[in-house]
Amino acid sequence: xxxxxxxxxxxxxxxxxxxxxxxxxxxxxxxxxxxxxxxxxxxxxxxxxxxxxxxxxxxxxxxxxxxxxxxxxxxxxxxxxxxxxxxxxxxxxxxxxxxxxxxxxxxxxxxxxxxxxxxxxxxxxxxxxxxxxxxxxxxxxxxxxxxxxxxxxxxxxxxxxxxxxxxxxxxxxxxxxxxxxxxxxxxxxxxxxxxxxxxxxxxxxxxxxxxxxxxxxxxxxxxxxxxxxxxxxxxxxxxxxxxxxxxxxxxxxxxxxxxxxxxxxxxxxxxxxxxxxxxxxxxxxxxxxxxxxxxxxxxxxxxxxxxxxxxxxxxxxxxxxxxxxxxxxxxxxxxxxxxxxxxxxxxxxxxxxxxxxxxxxxxxxxxxxxxxxxxxxxxxxxxxx
Amino acid sequence: xxxxxxxxxxxxxxxxxxxxxxxxxxxxxxxxxxxxxxxxxxxxxxxxxxxxxxxxxxxxxxxxxxxxxxxxxxxxxxxxxxxxxxxxxxxxxxxxx
Numbered sequence: 067x068x069x070x071x072x073x074x075x076x077x078x079x080x081x082x083x084x085x086x087x088x089x090x091x092x093x094x095x096x097x098x099x100x101x102x103x104x105x106x107x108x109x110x111x112x113x114x115x116x117x118x119x120x121x122x123x124x125x126x127x128x129x130x131x132x133x134x135x136x137x138x139x140x141x142x143x144x145x146x147x148x149x150x151x152x153x154x155x156x157x158x159x160x161x162x163x164x165x166x167x168x169x170x171x172x173x174x175x176x177x178x179x180x181x182x183x184x185x186x187x188x189x190x191x192x193x194x195x196x197x198x199x200x201x202x203x204x205x206x207x208x209x210x211x212x213x214x215x216x217x218x219x220x221x222x223x224x225x226x227x228x229x230x231x232x233x234x235x236x237x238x239x240x241x242x243x244x245x246x247x248x249x250x251x252x253x254x255x256x257x258x259x260x261x262x263x264x265x266x267x268x269x270x271x272x273x274x275x276x277x278x279x280x281x282x283x284x285x286x287x288x289x290x291x292x293x294x295x296x297x298x299x300x301x302x303x304x305x306x307x308x309x310x311x312x313x314x315x316x317x318x319x320x321x322x323x324x325x326x327x328x329x330x331x332x333x334x335x336x337x338x339x340x341x342x343x344x345x346x347x348x349x350x351x352x353x354x355x356x357x358x359x360x361x362x363x364x365x366x367x368x369x370x371x372x373x374x375x376x377x378x379x380x381x382x383x384x385x386x387x388x389x390x391x392x393x394x395x396x397x398x399x400x401x402x403x404x405x406x407x408x409x410x411x412x413x414x415x416x417x418x419x420x421x422x423x424x425x426x427x428x429x430x431x432x433x434x435x436x437x438x439x440x441x442x443x444x445x446x447x448x449x450x451x
Numbered sequence: 452x453x454x455x456x457x458x459x460x461x462x463x464x465x466x467x468x469x470x471x472x473x474x475x476x477x478x479x480x481x482x483x484x485x486x487x488x489x490x491x492x493x494x495x496x497x498x499x500x501x502x503x504x505x506x507x508x509x510x511x512x513x514x515x516x517x518x519x520x521x522x523x524x525x526x527x528x529x530x531x532x533x534x535x536x537x538x539x540x541x542x543x544x545x546x547x548x
Contacts, residue, residue, distance in 0.1 A: 305467075
């Protein structure tokens, strides 16, 4: 029997697990208007961003790809895209319109300032929210799901309990024809040769190793010891000593299936199975990349406790650290501490986690949604000019 | 009882999965190695204890994989962490070119 969840069908054939209206900033200048619109409309979520204006080359391309990708994410029923002027706004808006979902642009210069722009945005978003509320969830096979695999605030229990449990859940999802995406390039430094052995072919293997080594070379160019940034001090307090040790633990959350494709930051998978997405390690940036790449939901393992989620992509926190389960309960969705406390197997806890993922896909909200612990940040390499 | 888990039989470190790892505590090994090890110093929850004597420059094995190398001699029962282990990767500060 095929495993199923209840989702929202979109006109481009994708399936949403939420039914939000996204209010999306096209650059940092317009963020206050974006927030004002989203605050005024039930069911609307603000997708703000820093920079974009003044970015160029690879950074600008990555920013537009990510904003458009978030707009295209099937968890958004419609999008109100807020910009200063027509040209830059339409670069993103046109790519969201391609999905067939409702899109309106709010151009602050044309509207004659922020007051008029906010009013126009509220009007557009509220109409979309009412129309979106007419949609009903339908049953879909698990093969429609794209799950992000993420970790943050890692400690030794991440590598011993929560990551192996998530790996088992990812294996179950992929066995049903689903898709999973792991990111955070630096977390693989030191373990890249081992993970590369799981590539489906020589091309994917080469692409993966190149992605990791390029990232390392980029950081080395600065002439710094990147260990100051990764593992970060809370990792070290938790007992992780080196980047290699952290990488081995991080890899456990990918389960055992072959690596089928290597993606750029916020690039959508083109096939089913396990994917690797290039991206920086800080949680907000990697969650933004996963949401921009079309993941409908993410499971985020944490050791010492991490709180953040994404506004368009539900993000569940799981922990295998009994101290975190006791002392940090407001921000934890799923407890796998029985692995270390009561000798439960990864398989048993991973299977329970898989069932929870399907519940979450069908509408059960996560702590990061309930408590609105949501943020966006797009990865960047260079300065603005 | 303080427990420590060994992830692979080749590993020369175990990870404490209970707090209370004070000096002179006997820790029970779980996972891929059985037995006990006596702690020579306080070791916090989630941190590693040495299962073998190691010279400077020795490889630290966890998950049967090299996760770093020693910067000081370490004896059985000692705390293994950043004060006596260094990463072998990501050292842009050691690149001369």
